[in-house]
Amino acid sequence: MTLRTISPGETIGILGGGQLGRMIALAAANLGYRCHVYAPEADSIAADVSAAFTQGAYDDESALAAFAAQCAVVTYEFENVAAAPLAAVTAHAPLHPPARALEVAQDRVNEKAFVEELGGRPAPWAKVDSRDDLRAAIARIGTPGILKTRRDGYDGKGQWRIMTPDDAETVELPGKSLIYEGFVAFAAEFSVILVRTAGGEVRFWDSAENVHKDGILDTSTVPASPVILAQVEAARTLAAMVADALDYVGVLTLEFFATDDGPVFNEMAPRVHNSGHWTIEGAIASQFENHVRAICGLPLGSTALVTRGAVMENLIGDDASGWAAILADPEKHLHLYGKAEARAGRKMGHVTRLVR
Numbered sequence: 001m002t003l004r005t006i007s008p009g010e011t012i013g014i015l016g017g018g019q020l021g022r023m024i025a026l027a028a029a030n031l032g033y034r035c036h037v038y039a040p041e042a043d044s045i046a047a048d049v050s051a052a053f054t055q056g057a058y059d060d061e062s063a064l065a066a067f068a069a070q071c072a073v074v075t076y077e078f079e080n081v082a083a084a085p086l087a088a089v090t091a092h093a094p095l096h097p098p099a100r101a102l103e104v105a106q107d108r109v110n111e112k113a114f115v116e117e118l119g120g121r122p123a124p125w126a127k128v129d130s131r132d133d134l135r136a137a138i139a140r141i142g143t144p145g146i147l148k149t150r151r152d153g154y155d156g157k158g159q160w161r162i163m164t165p166d167d168a169e170t171v172e173l174p175g176k177s178l179i180y181e182g183f184v185a186f187a188a189e190f191s192v193i194l195v196r197t198a199g200g201e202v203r204f205w206d207s208a209e210n211v212h213k214d215g216i217l218d219t220s221t222v223p224a225s226p227v228i229l230a231q232v233e234a235a236r237t238l239a240a241m242v243a244d245a246l247d248y249v250g251v252l253t254l255e256f257f258a259t260d261d262g263p264v265f266n267e268m269a270p271r272v273h274n275s276g277h278w279t280i281e282g283a284i285a286s287q288f289e290n291h292v293r294a295i296c297g298l299p300l301g302s303t304a305l306v307t308r309g310a311v312m313e314n315l316i317g318d319d320a321s322g323w324a325a326i327l328a329d330p331e332k333h334l335h336l337y338g339k340a341e342a343r344a345g346r347k348m349g350h351v352t353r354l355v356r
């Protein structure tokens with residue numbers, strides 16, 4: 001694929017109005033671009049730092065078309081956008097990453113099947129559309145396991161732990177298509193974040209070791225522990241195959257469990273990722289900057305570390321009210337997303353400290 005170079009001064013469209021869009025817009029602004037955010041909510045923290053904002057539904061094809069007509073290129077920060085209406089976007093502007101990446105990544109069954117086809121290994125899984133399916137899944141895969149919605153799940157939402165076969169009889173099924181996954185006994189969790197250009201050049205950032213609390217990312221640490229470092233190469237090989245198979249342009253994230261038998265694929269996100277926020281200060285070019293470079297057809301910046309490593313800590317809910325104490329430590333980089341309301345479980349900001 002060749003791509004027209006989108007020059008500084010032109011407009012980048014961003015589907016999705018949250019913190020990832022905000023940080024893409026800030027990186028784009030540094031390179032002289034204007035951003036136009038499209039999101040369904042009236043208040044958007046991405047729009048707060050962008051030149052233009054369209055409030056519209058993700059399936060409103062005429063609003064999407066009018067938005068795309070004002071953009072030189074369109075990207076997304078949110079993967080739960082229906083793929084079909086995006087034809088209204090691609091009629092007017094290139095869309096990177098491609099809609100196919102969304103289709104694969106927004107459905108846990110599709111993404112696991114896709115990765116298996118490329119030789120990757122997810123947790124044992126089964127599609128569940130009824131209680132009978134769940135019983136059959138448990139009979140084949142065993143317990144403990146996790147029942148998840150196929151679509152629209154994030155930050156541990158739409159997930160139910162199944163500890164014994166009896167739980168299958170009592171769990172309240174949400175009336176949505178589900179997937180049952182065997183519980184993976186992992187030593188640690190990590191992510192592979194890469195950027196790919198239209199010409200097929202791929203660069204990786206150092207893999208962070210990720211610790212989750214209540215299903216939400218809590219910390220990302222670089223360098224990761226040795227058990228992870230020994231598995232990064234195999235995980236990168238799979239991630240690059242995924243990117244190539246999708247003719248991917250932009251930043252792509254794959255999450256893995258490090259197990260005694262090597263990396264087990266958990267899920268992918270066709271976008272910049274929370275576990276890559278440390279790259280803003282910790283890498284020569286951040287995930288946000290290189291995403292902008294890739295979708296605009298510019299040369300990539302180096303993904304190398306600027307110091308020995310970095311520790312990123314998420315500020316969830318009330319954590320953000322501790323901003324004054326964080327700023328009192330001169331080694332800490334504070335990022336607040338400007339969200340008006342600090343609800344429990346909501347990502348309000350993050351803090352990065354470089355390891356020097």
Ligand code: AMP
Nearest residue numbers: 123146155156181182183184212215267
């Ligand atoms: P997910 O939204 O699927 O990434 O799940 C959020 C977190 O729940 C993961 O990062 C893991 O810590 C945990 N988790 C999800 N699926 C599994 C699994 N099959 N086995 C063990 N832990 C899991």
